[in-house]
Amino acid sequence: MIKVTKTYLPNKEKYQKYVDKIFESSWITNNGPLVKELEIRLAEYLGVKNIILVANGTVALEIAYRTLGLKGYVITTPFSFVATTSSLVTNGLHPIFADIDPRTLNMDTNKIEELITPNTSAIVPVHVFGNACEVEAIGEIAKKHDLKVVYDAAHAFDVKYKGVSILNYGDISTLSFHATKLFHTIEGGALIINDDSLVKKARYLINFGIESPMSIPELGTNAKMNEFEAAMGLCMLDEMEDISKKRKAVYERYEKELRGLVEIPAQNLHSTQNYGYFPVVLKNEEQTLALEQALNEKEIFPRRYFYPSLDTLKYIEPKQYSPVSRDISSRILVLPLYPELEEKDQMNIINIIKENSGI
Numbered sequence: 247m248i249k250v251t252k253t254y255l256p257n258k259e260k261y262q263k264y265v266d267k268i269f270e271s272s273w274i275t276n277n278g279p280l281v282k283e284l285e286i287r288l289a290e291y292l293g294v295k296n297i298i299l300v301a302n303g304t305v306a307l308e309i310a311y312r313t314l315g316l317k318g319y320v321i322t323t324p325f326s327f328v329a330t331t332s333s334l335v336t337n338g339l340h341p342i343f344a345d346i347d348p349r350t351l352n353m354d355t356n357k358i359e360e361l362i363t364p365n366t367s368a369i370v371p372v373h374v375f376g377n378a379c380e381v382e383a384i385g386e387i388a389k390k391h392d393l394k395v396v397y398d399a400a401h402a403f404d405v406k407y408k409g410v411s412i413l414n415y416g417d418i419s420t421l422s423f424h425a426t427k428l429f430h431t432i433e434g435g436a437l438i439i440n441d442d443s444l445v446k447k448a449r450y451l452i453n454f455g456i457e458s459p460m461s462i463p464e465l466g467t468n469a470k471m472n473e474f475e476a477a478m479g480l481c482m483l484d485e486m487e488d489i490s491k492k493r494k495a496v497y498e499r500y501e502k503e504l505r506g507l508v509e510i511p512a513q514n515l516h517s518t519q520n521y522g523y524f525p526v527v528l529k530n531e532e533q534t535l536a537l538e539q540a541l542n543e544k545e546i547f548p549r550r551y552f553y554p555s556l557d558t559l560k561y562i563e564p565k566q567y568s569p570v571s572r573d574i575s576s577r578i579l580v581l582p583l584y585p586e587l588e589e590k591d592q593m594n595i596i597n598i599i600k601e602n603s604g605i
């Protein structure tokens with residue numbers, strides 16, 4: 247069976263050595279030495295100043311909103327994983343959807359300003375499938391209207407924009423290190439905070455709001471990463487070069503074989519690729535479902551990602567309609583892509599697509 251992704255597991259002996267160390271020290275959570283080491287190594291690897299590791303990418307978003315004190319309405323994208331929007335709603339914020347650009351699948355920056363009201367506090371764009379947003383245009387709009395910007399960069403690990411980390415844009419960027427991501431810590435996530443003065447507050451927020459045994463200045467939660475997760479991250483980091491090389495080969499084979507046959511979203515020309523996902527957009531939903539079924543019959547499981555469009559969620563208030571996002575959601579498939587995907591299996595997938603893409 248071939249699924250859309252397969253969790254990469256690094257060298258077992260190396261992981262075992264970290265586990266032995268954890269057992270020796272009995273320090274398994276609460277900002278332990280491996281979490282601290284991973285924060286230092288990741289900051290250097292990614293080229294960022296302040297990184298805080300947390301329990302997952304969803305809570306990273308929640309902490310970002312609370313660190314910045316967001317209120318009222320937040321402009322975001324309807325084409326993302328549900329956590330981008332549900333994290334807003336669970337924090338008492340109202341998502342207002344700026345529809346997407348059908349070529350890049352990112353938030354259409356021309357649609358943001360018309361949605362801004364005196365009750366808008368922030369913009370939460372997503373670098374969808376690791377494809378960088380138009381960060382300069384978004385930055386200008388935010389500055390003009392005095393809005394905060396939180397980038398959901400769950401897919402954008404190690405993406406560079408004009409030579410620097412994409413994570414350095416906006417007030418805060420968040421990452422997900424879930425097992426399905428190209429870099430993972432089993433479960434996990436991170437905040438990248440560009441304003442040094444906010445770091446302390448975010449650190450309190452991930453640890454129940456506690457500053458010291460005698461002082462609890464913030465209303466916090468428990469968002470801590472544990473030592474076993476950090477150990478996984480340290481092992482993964484040692485293998486990233488090889489992981490990226492293998493992913494690139496798979497990605498480029500799809501691109502070579504499928505370009506012109508199916509629509510491949512346009513890449514931001516100022517940014518690098520991290521080869522995290524290979525989405526294809528079909529002509530219509532009928533063709534998409536037929537292709538999905540043809541692949542499923544051969545035990546191949548692409549994912550309708552992202553589906554459904556988030557403006558269709560029943561808990562969204564006020565009700566909204568994002569036609570471009572709904573259209574793309576109905577006819578997109580993300581193809582299997584992981585380092586160990588064998589060439590013969592990938593060619594099998596490609597051939598099924600060639601037979602079913604309607605050309």
Ligand SMILES: Cc1ncc(COP(=O)(O)O)c(C=O)c1O
Pocket residue numbers: 302303304305326327329330372398400401422423424434435
């Ligand atoms: C765009 C996006 N945002 C947020 C998340 C949530 O991350 P996590 O699963 O680590 O909570 C995901 C997870 O897949 C995601 O794809």
